[in-house]
Amino acid sequence: MVVPSLLPGLLLLLPPAVRGEERDETEKAPDAEVVVEDRRVSESLAQVSLDRDALEAFPASSADEMLKAMPGLHLSAHGGHGKAYQYFVRGFDAVHGSDLAVSLEGIPLNEVSHIHGQGYLDLHFLPTVLVRGLDLWRGSSRPEAGDFALAASAELHLGLADPGLLVQVGGGTDRSGHGLVAWRPAGGGPTDFAVAEGEAGEGVGDRRAFREVRLAGGKGGWLGPARVRAFALASDNTFESPGVVREDDVGSGEVDFYGAYPEAGGGRSSRLLAGVEVARSLEAGGWQFLGWGGLKALELRRNFTGYAQYADHGDGVLQAQEGGAAGLRLRGWRHLEGVGSILEGGVDVRGDRFDQWEQGLEPDGTIWAERVDARVSQGSAGAWADLGLDPWPWLSVEPGVRAEALAIRLLRRIDDLGTPVLNPRPAHAWAPVLCPKARLSLFGDRPWSAFATWGRGFRSPEARGVEDGDRAPVATADTAELGVRWAAPDASVTLVGFHTIVSNEIVFDHAAARFLSSGATRRLGGEVVASLEPFRFLRVETEVTWADGRTLASGEALPYAPRWLASTGLYARRAGAEGRATCGLRGWFLGPRPLPEGFYSHPAFVVDATGHAEWRRWVLDVDVDNLLGTRWRDGEFVYPSWFDRSRPESELPALHVTAGDPFAIRIAVGRRFS
Numbered sequence: 126m127v128v129p130s131l132l133p134g135l136l137l138l139l140p141p142a143v144r145g146e147e148r149d150e151t152e153k154a155p156d157a158e159v160v161v162e163d164r165r166v167s168e169s170l171a172q173v174s175l176d177r178d179a180l181e182a183f184p185a186s187s188a189d190e191m192l193k194a195m196p197g198l199h200l201s202a203h204g205g206h207g208k209a210y211q212y213f214v215r216g217f218d219a220v221h222g223s224d225l226a227v228s229l230e231g232i233p234l235n236e237v238s239h240i241h242g243q244g245y246l247d248l249h250f251l252p253t254v255l256v257r258g259l260d261l262w263r264g265s266s267r268p269e270a271g272d273f274a275l276a277a278s279a280e281l282h283l284g285l286a287d288p289g290l291l292v293q294v295g296g297g298t299d300r301s302g303h304g305l306v307a308w309r310p311a312g313g314g315p316t317d318f319a320v321a322e323g324e325a326g327e328g329v330g331d332r333r334a335f336r337e338v339r340l341a342g343g344k345g346g347w348l349g350p351a352r353v354r355a356f357a358l359a360s361d362n363t364f365e366s367p368g369v370v371r372e373d374d375v376g377s378g379e380v381d382f383y384g385a386y387p388e389a390g391g392g393r394s395s396r397l398l399a400g401v402e403v404a405r406s407l408e409a410g411g412w413q414f415l416g417w418g419g420l421k422a423l424e425l426r427r428n429f430t431g432y433a434q435y436a437d438h439g440d441g442v443l444q445a446q447e448g449g450a451a452g453l454r455l456r457g458w459r460h461l462e463g464v465g466s467i468l469e470g471g472v473d474v475r476g477d478r479f480d481q482w483e484q485g486l487e488p489d490g491t492i493w494a495e496r497v498d499a500r501v502s503q504g505s506a507g508a509w510a511d512l513g514l515d516p517w518p519w520l521s522v523e524p525g526v527r528a529e530a531l532a533i534r535l536l537r538r539i540d541d542l543g544t545p546v547l548n549p550r551p552a553h554a555w556a557p558v559l560c561p562k563a564r565l566s567l568f569g570d571r572p573w574s575a576f577a578t579w580g581r582g583f584r585s586p587e588a589r590g591v592e593d594g595d596r597a598p599v600a601t602a603d604t605a606e607l608g609v610r611w612a613a614p615d616a617s618v619t620l621v622g623f624h625t626i627v628s629n630e631i632v633f634d635h636a637a638a639r640f641l642s643s644g645a646t647r648r649l650g651g652e653v654v655a656s657l658e659p660f661r662f663l664r665v666e667t668e669v670t671w672a673d674g675r676t677l678a679s680g681e682a683l684p685y686a687p688r689w690l691a692s693t694g695l696y697a698r699r700a701g702a703e704g705r706a707t708c709g710l711r712g713w714f715l716g717p718r719p720l721p722e723g724f725y726s727h728p729a730f731v732v733d734a735t736g737h738a739e740w741r742r743w744v745l746d747v748d749v750d751n752l753l754g755t756r757w758r759d760g761e762f763v764y765p766s767w768f769d770r771s772r773p774e775s776e777l778p779a780l781h782v783t784a785g786d787p788f789a790i791r792i793a794v795g796r797r798f799s
Contacts, residue, residue: 173261177286180256182696182709184733186748186791188248188256192227192279195261196652197670199690199715203760203783206328206335207364207394208425209247211760215263215623216648216672217276218685222246223584223631224602226274229281230356231454232400232417233475235273237503238533238588240446240481241425243631244273250360250396251281252322252339254291254307257315258282263652264604264623265582266562268509268525271473275582275602275627283343283356284315287797293744295793301326303793311799316345316354328365329787330383332391335364350405357399365391369429369762369781379769382756383784386768388441388488390426397421410459418451421479426486429781431768438493441486448479448501470510477503495543501588502534511562521569525562525580531555533597535588552593558583558601572613578606584631600629615658622651630676630683645677667693682719685762689716704740710752721763722778729757729785744795750786759785 175183175194185191189210192198201211212219219225222235222244229251239245260280262270270278285307293305307320320341327334343356368389374380398419405411428441456471479501485494507529514522536551562580569576584600591597608621625648650672657665669691674683692713699706711733718726734749751757760783767774 175259175261177257178698178707179696180253180259181737182698182707182735183694184709184711184735184748185253186750188251188253188281191253191256191259191281192225192261193713194259195263195277195279196654196668197263197650197672197690198225198277199687199713201760201783202786203369205333205364205366205391206326207249207337207362208366208392209241209245209249212246213686213690214276215625215670216650216674216683216686216688218683219244219276223273224275224277226270226272226278226582227281228279229398230283230400230402231280231413231415231456232398232419233271233452236421236450237272237477237585238501239423240444240483240497241423243584243587247394247396247423248281249337249362249394250339250358250398252305252307252320252341252358254305254322255283255285255318255320255341255358256281257284257286263621264578264580264606265560265602266525266564266578266580266604266606268511268527268560268562269471270582271507271509271527271529272505272583272585275584275600276625285309285318285320285343286315288313290798291744291795292798293746293793293795295746295791297326297748297789297791299326299329299750299787299789299791301328301791303791305793305795314345316343316356318343329789330367330381330784331385332365332367332389335362337362337364348403351403352405353401353403355399355401357397359395359397361393361395363391363393365389366427367783368427369760369783371766371768372780372782374769375782383787386428386431388428388431388439388768390428390441392423392425394423395421409462410457412457413454415454415456416451417453418449420447420449422447428486429762430764430766432770433765433767433774433776435485436767436770436774438485439488441488442496443484443486443492444482446479446481448477450475450477452476466515467513468510469513470508473505473507473509475505477501495539497589498538499589500536500538503585503588504532505585506530518570519568521564521566523564523566525564527558527560527562529558529560529583531558531585531597531599533586533588533591535591550593552591554586554591554593554595554597556586556597556599558599560601573609573611575609576606577608578604580604598629600627600631602627617656619654620651621654624649626677643676643683646674646683647677648672648674662697662699664696665694666696667691684719684721687715687718690714691716704738706736706738708734708736710734718761720761720780724761724763724778724780726761727758729755731755731757731785739797742797744793744797746791746793746795748791750789750791752788754788755785756787757785758782 198214209221212225217224221242227234236245262278265274288309291307296302303324305322309318322339325336339360341358345354367385370380375382400417402415404413424445426443430440432439434440452475454473458469483497484492509527511525533554534551560581564578567575582602586597604625606623610619627646630643630646652670654668674686694711696709715729717728732752734752736747738745762781763778765776
């Protein structure tokens with residue numbers, strides 16, 4: 126087999142941004158693709174793009190984990206296999222997505238005013254086989270990115286790369302099983318697909334069981350001179366959550382490192398998302414229309430503190446939300462003759478409506494308190510423009526702007542004491558947002574180049590925090606970047622410095638289970654990204670990010686966000702007449718993070734590996750988590766808790782941890798049919 130012959134050579138432990146080689150022309154489907162060219166205005170050097178080959182070589186078992194290809198980004202899965210990840214990027218603790226904007230073919234995926242956190246970003250509904258490409262942008266200089274694009278943004282591209290019918294089954298040492306059926310008709314392009322995927326497992330340790338079902342379908346074609354595509358995705362996920370365990374209980378042996386308290390929770394998530402896109406490209410420009418809509422439901426049970434707040438009932442909480450969102454996008458671009466420039470712009474409209482609940486939960490599942498019962502209607506309308514100017518061959522200037530109008534309607538059905546409100550009246554709030562942007566590039570076509578960017582991003586407010594008639598408190602972030610790059614045919618090095626000012630930081634208080642405002646903050650940091658391609662089939666990439674986040678008023682370090690994140694990857698690809706193979710080995714280092722009360726987290730070093738091989742009609746996938754078997758802490762939190770009621774209660778803060786993935790191997794074998 127091809128993969129085993131390559132894996133012994135992957136001994137370097139050091140990743141993220143891998144640009145895969147183009148496949149040989151003999152491997153490409155002869156059919157025209159029904160996709161829209163996505164970038165008219167040239168991007169800054171802060172962009173990372175991955176094609177399907179690069180994604181196959183990057184160790185990632187879910188669509189969420191593919192985002193780790195962004196320099197300076199780390200994920201924490203402390204909520205179990207089914208809850209949204211916690212995101213850390215460039216000194217931001219973005220919690221479940223509050224500062225990281227992610228879209229799928231232009232459809233925003235972050236959820237506004239979510240019951241479990243502003244910007245809630247859950248990508249478990251998306252089959253990884255359908256992620257055909259990924260674009261990543263650090264900073265906030267991209268006018269197209271709207272709400273939640275404070276620290277970074279990303280765009281996922283949808284499509285099935287290979288034609289035919291693929292049937293695949295597999296399992297792993299983490300007590301998991303997986304099945305996949307993916308079909309792209311002969312003569313169809315990547316936008317023609319049908320996918321059914323199921324996954325279930327018990328996990329390693331206590332309360333880590335999960336079950337996931339995903340369905341997807343897409344069709345592309347032509348409507349006169351315009352290209353058209355439609356797609357739909359659906360999922361239903363049930364999962365357990367191990368929650369947190371106290372570090373002192375692990376040290377005394379009362380709780381296993383991979384254990385869980387009886388109060389730990391779980392949940393269920395379901396989603397339906399559909400979109401229709403019509404686009405036309407002309408020699409002088411083009412346009413695109415996108416309409417989309419979806420439904421989402423989440424039920425989540427959790428207990429971070431045991432019995433510290435409510436000794437008689439326990440601190441368990443049931444959170445639930447269900448509703449839908451819809452929107453449209455109209456975008457156009459045009460080459461302006463005679464001035465060497467490109468003008469790109471668009472309009473985005475989005476509306477959300479959902480009901481949400483929060484209730485106190487007894488250990489046996491009995492509901493004993495009503496805390497939130499509300500209906501939220503939230504809308505936004507935005508317009509953006511980006512102008513690319515090339516006044517001289519050695520200079521590119523790209524001014525841009527985004528303007529947004531936000532409107533919120535909140536109907537509370539109970540008051541702060543949990544008492545039903547008779548004849549409730551909705552509260553209304555609104556806010557305008559203006560986000561100027563600019564990018565400048567020097568000597569972009571030479572071995573040595575430089576760039577500078579400045580941009581303002583914004584985060585919409587949570588509906589439950591607004592007052593009737595008020596101007597909604599929108600948080601903004603101004604980010605400036607300076608960078609230089611040296612590039613050769615087989616190597617490159619990029620150095621970037623950045624500085625970000627956030628007008629109003631939100632920090633999650635795990636004891637109160639609420640987002641709290643902490644005022645204005647700043648991030649100061651830098652990145653080094655290096656790439657080397659010693660052979661046509663082999664690429665080595667290394668990146669190091671340092672970010673220091675502090676409050677402006679006191680100068681205190683911001684908790685939880687990592688200061689140091691480094692990774693190195695070695696990625697290989699070979700293709701022949703009867704098959705091909707890709708494989709990757711990635712090691713990453715997470716430095717100590719400042720925690721509340723003067724604590725610091727433990728550093729972590731983890732190595733993951735992946736391999737994908739195709740020989741004639743057979744397909745083999747191998748994924749290895751935590752190759753070195755490191756016992757590492759995925760999450761660390763500091764606050765008072767009381768789980769063992771046989772001991773006296775203490776109000777002193779304690780360190781709580783969640784276990785990172787242990788060593789595990791997953792193997793899947795499949796066969797393609799014409």
